[in-house]
Amino acid sequence: MADPNLISEAMRTAPTLLGEWNILVPMLGPLVVAAVSVMFRGKDRIQFSLALFGTLIALAGSVSLFFDVLFNGPQSLTMSGWIAPYGIAFTADMVSVIFAFVASLITLLIILYSPADIDKAFVKSGNYTMVLILLVGIHGSFMTGDIFNLYVWFEVILISSFGLLILGGEKIQLDGAVKYAFINLLGTTFFLIAVGLLYGITGTLNFADLYQKVADSDATGSLAILSIMFLFAFGIKSAAFPMYFWLPAAYHTPRITVSAIFGGLLTKVGIYALIRIFSIVFPDGNGAAFEIFTILGALTVLVGGLGSIAQVGLRRMLAYVLISGVGMLMIGIGINTPLAMLATIQYAVHSMLVMTGLYLIAGVIGRMAGSFEISKIGGIVMQYPFVAICYFGLALAVMGLPPFSGLWPKLMMVQAAFMNGDHWLVAVILVGSFLTIGGVGRAGIQMIWRGGDIDTPDGQYEPRGRRLEKHQLNIMMLPIVIIFLLTFLLGIFPEFLIQFANLAAGDLFNTDLYVKNTLGGL
Amino acid sequence: MNTVILRTIAPALTALMILFSLFVLLRGHNEPGGGFIGGLIAASAMALFGIASGVQAVRRALYFHPVSLTGFGVLMAAASGIPSYVNKVPFLSGIWWKIPLGNGEYFDLSTPMIFDIGVWFVVVGAITAITLTLEEVE
Numbered sequence: 001m002a003d004p005n006l007i008s009e010a011m012r013t014a015p016t017l018l019g020e021w022n023i024l025v026p027m028l029g030p031l032v033v034a035a036v037s038v039m040f041r042g043k044d045r046i047q048f049s050l051a052l053f054g055t056l057i058a059l060a061g062s063v064s065l066f067f068d069v070l071f072n073g074p075q076s077l078t079m080s081g082w083i084a085p086y087g088i089a090f091t092a093d094m095v096s097v098i099f100a101f102v103a104s105l106i107t108l109l110i111i112l113y114s115p116a117d118i119d120k121a122f123v124k125s126g127n128y129t130m131v132l133i134l135l136v137g138i139h140g141s142f143m144t145g146d147i148f149n150l151y152v153w154f155e156v157i158l159i160s161s162f163g164l165l166i167l168g169g170e171k172i173q174l175d176g177a178v179k180y181a182f183i184n185l186l187g188t189t190f191f192l193i194a195v196g197l198l199y200g201i202t203g204t205l206n207f208a209d210l211y212q213k214v215a216d217s218d219a220t221g222s223l224a225i226l227s228i229m230f231l232f233a234f235g236i237k238s239a240a241f242p243m244y245f246w247l248p249a250a251y252h253t254p255r256i257t258v259s260a261i262f263g264g265l266l267t268k269v270g271i272y273a274l275i276r277i278f279s280i281v282f283p284d285g286n287g288a289a290f291e292i293f294t295i296l297g298a299l300t301v302l303v304g305g306l307g308s309i310a311q312v313g314l315r316r317m318l319a320y321v322l323i324s325g326v327g328m329l330m331i332g333i334g335i336n337t338p339l340a341m342l343a344t345i346q347y348a349v350h351s352m353l354v355m356t357g358l359y360l361i362a363g364v365i366g367r368m369a370g371s372f373e374i375s376k377i378g379g380i381v382m383q384y385p386f387v388a389i390c391y392f393g394l395a396l397a398v399m400g401l402p403p404f405s406g407l408w409p410k411l412m413m414v415q416a417a418f419m420n421g422d423h424w425l426v427a428v429i430l431v432g433s434f435l436t437i438g439g440v441g442r443a444g445i446q447m448i449w450r451g452g453d454i455d456t457p458d459g460q461y462e463p464r465g466r467r468l469e470k471h472q473l474n475i476m477m478l479p480i481v482i483i484f485l486l487t488f489l490l491g492i493f494p495e496f497l498i499q500f501a502n503l504a505a506g507d508l509f510n511t512d513l514y515v516k517n518t519l520g521g522l
Numbered sequence: 523m524n525t526v527i528l529r530t531i532a533p534a535l536t537a538l539m540i541l542f543s544l545f546v547l548l549r550g551h552n553e554p555g556g557g558f559i560g561g562l563i564a565a566s567a568m569a570l571f572g573i574a575s576g577v578q579a580v581r582r583a584l585y586f587h588p589v590s591l592t593g594f595g596v597l598m599a600a601a602s603g604i605p606s607y608v609n610k611v612p613f614l615s616g617i618w619w620k621i622p623l624g625n626g627e628y629f630d631l632s633t634p635m636i637f638d639i640g641v642w643f644v645v646v647g648a649i650t651a652i653t654l655t656l657e658e659v660e
Contacts (some may be wrong), residue, residue, distance in 0.1 A: 015610040016567025024613055032600050080606075082614040 005130035026060025026139040030054040034132035044123040048167030051128035058251045059104040066097040076517040085209040091145030091518045095502035100142045109479035116475040133160040148205045164258045173253040180250035187236030194229035227282045238270030241299040252315035256363030264356030279508040293334030298428040301329025307437025314372045325351040340416035341505035347409035354397045357483035363400045373455040377447040388448045395440045397487045405490035532574030539567035557638035561645025569653040588651035595643025602636035
């Protein structure tokens, strides 16, 4: 360390290029727009336009950052003129920008869907504002280069998601929100304790600095315990095996757009944090962490698959399918080879898109039938064949069947497990997919082929519920069709995503670039 | 709580407390104080005024909805990072402008001060929104 009197050694003197600000746009844009939309919270007419505007800024920012990272390698900016380990750094590598781009895109699609789902009272209570702040928190988590800041962004996500969960204030929502809040606060507390202990051992919070300090540290025992604490904390966030039960309890209570944004994005933020921490802070797993990953992931896949078969509610069924996907991602992190990470990132993108699509289409189906109970839904193929086709496509995608995007990451995951010698994992992945086919397929058969509710005899057609207005259906179907086309195209041309996911996996195993960019070549 | 003494003294006390909160806010850069503490003092002034004269009087006096003040504060705090863009320094760097007052003295305007004023608005808005809602329920 330099002489403490030489404070100038910790300050940056080189001028900041305008391009370096790019990394802030996906956070700062929606934040500013959210602030404006809080100021005009009573004016429900402009709330939607503001939300659309904010999300478009975030999308444009993340696209431009994507190309920046693609051509110039990881990008970093340290706040307020300090140099990285002292100042708070934002660093984006290929993993961050892929997640950030998909998150912006999904939020945009959900905002487009919202007018059909969110009524005036919800808008006035700040639905769009909270979605924007949620997006700020999500982008912040993807971009931050500082583990304490990661905690802060998780708090931002938590607060806005509490707000979104209880909008409407029905009894069942409060019940779900209490479970969600309690278990997530527990996870956050564990995370904070682990960050404090990590700081105590290494004396730094910056990811790039931690990479060097943890590798040099003698306290391997304490670090191994810490890595398990991080695993536990983010296991709660991403709804992995023993800590998954809050998700089905909470995700079926709010409006469907809220379920969709939670299902598509929130668990993936937990997964992103696991990927980040276990690639740069504990790259060798510090003991047993990676074995625990695979075991927990396998159990999560099986529990999710079995749960999806057992559920009678459409949204609860989807919650278990989501959990099964989380397990698949945990397995990928646990195998920890470049191929497995490539599959993990690709699967995360696929899962974000498809789960959002499934929740949104569940909203359409629920609106038609007036219920989310699978036993009370029927006759969709007669009434709305187009909706039935979209459900069928998204269901194939989430099962991992061709010609949709779910096939390739699962295939690569199986290959990675074989190459690593984990034959039992191959069995788990395949059985898990099979169980998902059971859950999603059974729901599809009952809702789509059956003529009416559960007692309708074969061949009879007596749908329940009401017809939707044409323009409302169009608003709802547009984002679903976009997701349908995306997952179809990613299934037909997988190499498009694979090349970027491959670069991202490369960034995870070659952290030197990340470190160099954050610390400025120290 | 609606005694004559309180009702008489509350407006004067409220004015004094807001003045004091601005004083605490502005001296915050180098001495104890700042946006958060100043905001809390101003928010307690609003609460006191609300207890004495009723919630409606506070809402009228504020003119803007307290939550809107919070939004404005966030906007201001975020905007305090923008001058860094023009000066080619990283986001949220402290930038100081010396504004001559005409008599040889200078007023130090700075981005940390703008940020602090933003924090002041956030705290005043959020705490006042909560206290007013609680007072309304009673």
